[in-house]
Amino acid sequence: MITLYLLLFWTFFQIGLFGFGGGYAMVSMIQGEVVTHYHWMTMGQFTDILAISQMTPGPIGINTATYVGYTSLTNAGYAWYWGVLGSTIATFAVVLPSFILMLIISRFLMAYKNHPTVEHVFSWLRPAVIGLLAAAALCLMTKENFSTPAICPWQFWCSVGIFLFALVSLIVYKMKPIPLILLCGLVGLVLF
Amino acid sequence: MWELFTNFFRIGLFTIGGGYAMIPLIESTVVDEKRWIEREELLDLIAVAQSCPGIFAINIGIFIGYKLRGVKGALVTTLATALPSFIIILTIALCFNQFRDNPYVEKIFRGIRPAVVALIAAPVFKMGKMAQISWTNVWIPIVATLLIWLLGVSPIYVILLAGISGYIYGQVREGKL
Numbered sequence: 001m002i003t004l005y006l007l008l009f010w011t012f013f014q015i016g017l018f019g020f021g022g023g024y025a026m027v028s029m030i031q032g033e034v035v036t037h038y039h040w041m042t043m044g045q046f047t048d049i050l051a052i053s054q055m056t057p058g059p060i061g062i063n064t065a066t067y068v069g070y071t072s073l074t075n076a077g078y079a080w081y082w083g084v085l086g087s088t089i090a091t092f093a094v095v096l097p098s099f100i101l102m103l104i105i106s107r108f109l110m111a112y113k114n115h116p117t118v119e120h121v122f123s124w125l126r127p128a129v130i131g132l133l134a135a136a137a138l139c140l141m142t143k144e145n146f147s148t149p150a151i152c153p154w155q156f157w158c159s160v161g162i163f164l165f166a167l168v169s170l171i172v173y174k175m176k177p178i179p180l181i182l183l184c185g186l187v188g189l190v191l192f
Numbered sequence: 193m194w195e196l197f198t199n200f201f202r203i204g205l206f207t208i209g210g211g212y213a214m215i216p217l218i219e220s221t222v223v224d225e226k227r228w229i230e231r232e233e234l235l236d237l238i239a240v241a242q243s244c245p246g247i248f249a250i251n252i253g254i255f256i257g258y259k260l261r262g263v264k265g266a267l268v269t270t271l272a273t274a275l276p277s278f279i280i281i282l283t284i285a286l287c288f289n290q291f292r293d294n295p296y297v298e299k300i301f302r303g304i305r306p307a308v309v310a311l312i313a314a315p316v317f318k319m320g321k322m323a324q325i326s327w328t329n330v331w332i333p334i335v336a337t338l339l340i341w342l343l344g345v346s347p348i349y350v351i352l353l354a355g356i357s358g359y360i361y362g363q364v365r366e367g368k369l
Binding site for chain 2 (some may be wrong): 037040070106125138141142180187
C-alpha cells in the first residue's frame with residue numbers, strides 16, 4: 001500500500017510538473033499514466049471521471065487527481081478511508097509543482113517573457129499541446145465507450161451519432177458543457 | 193487573508209468546465225470588485241499561467257496570493273481554490289462507486305461517454321488557432337498525436353521533447369549552435 005501511495009504521489013507530481021496547456025492536456029497525461037501504464041482503473045472508469053469532472057465545479061486537474069487517488073485505492077481492494085488518504089496525496093502532489101514553480105516564476109518570468117529563447121521554447125510547446133489533446137480524444141475512442149459494430153451495432157451507431165452531435169454543438173453552436181452532458185445522459189436513458 | 197480565502201473558494205466553486213471558463217469570474221472578482229490587480233496585469237498573468245505547467249486556476253491564485261501577502265497568501269489561495277472540488281469529488285467518489293452498477297445509471301453514462309470524448313476533441317480545433325498552427329509547424333501536433341496514440345509514448349516525454357527541441361531550434365536560429 002505504501003508503494004501505491006508513493007507511486008500516486010510521484011505520478012501526480014510529474015503530471016503537475018509537466019502539465020502544460022491546461023486541464024485537457026493534463027487529462028491526456030493522467031490517462032497515459034493511470035490507465036495505460038499502471039492499470040489503476042479501466043478506460044470506462046476513467047471516462048466516467050471525466051464526465052463527473054465536467055458536471056462538477058472546480059479545475060479538471062484537481063477533480064481528476066482527487067477521483068483517481070480515491071478509486072485507485074478502492075480498486076486495489078482497500079477500504080474507503082485509505083481512498084480518502086489517496087485523494088489527499090494525489091491532489092497535494094498535483095498542486096505542489098505549480099506552487100513551487102509559480103512562486104519562482106512570479107518573480108522572474110515577467111522580466112524574461114519576451115526573451116527570444118523563452119519564445120522559441122513555447123513556439124514548440126504550444127503545437128505539441130494540441131497533439132496531446134488530439135491523442136487524448138483518440139485514446140478515448142474505445143469499445144468500452146462506443147461498443148463495436150460486431151458486439152452491439154445499435155449502441156455503436158448511437159454512440160457515433162451522440163459523439164458527432166456533441167462535437168458540432170460544441171464547435172459550431174458553442175453549447176456549454178453542462179447542458180450538453182445532461183442532454184446526452186437523457187438521450188442515453190431513452191436509447192439504451 | 194480571510195477575504196483572499198473566501199474569494200478564491202468562490203472561484204474554485206464556480207469553475208465549471210475548465211480553466212478558460214473561469215477567466216470572466218476572476219476578472220470581475222480581482223480586478224473590478226477587489227482591485228487587487230490592474231486589468232493589464234491580469235492579461236499578462238493569464239499568458240504566464242497558460243505557459244506554465246499545472247492547473248490554470250491554481251496558478252493565477254498563487255500569483256495573486258503571493259503578490260498581496262507573500263508565500264502565506266499563496267498558500268491560502270491555493271488551498272481555497274482546490275478545496276471546493278476536493279470536497280465535492282470525494283463525496284461523489286464515496287457514493288458513485290456504489291450506484292455505478294445501477295442499470296439506469298449505466299444507461300445514462302452510455303449516452304454521456306461519447307459526449308465526453310467530443311468535449312476532449314473540441315478544444316483541439318479551438319486551441320489550434322491560439323497555438324498559431326500553420327503549414328510549417330502542423331507536423332508537430334501530428335507527430336505528437338501519433339507518438340502517444342499509436343506508439344504509446346507517455347505525453348510527459350512528448351512535452352519534454354518539444355520543449356528541448358524548441359530550445360535547440362532557438363539556439364540554432366540565433367547562431368549560437
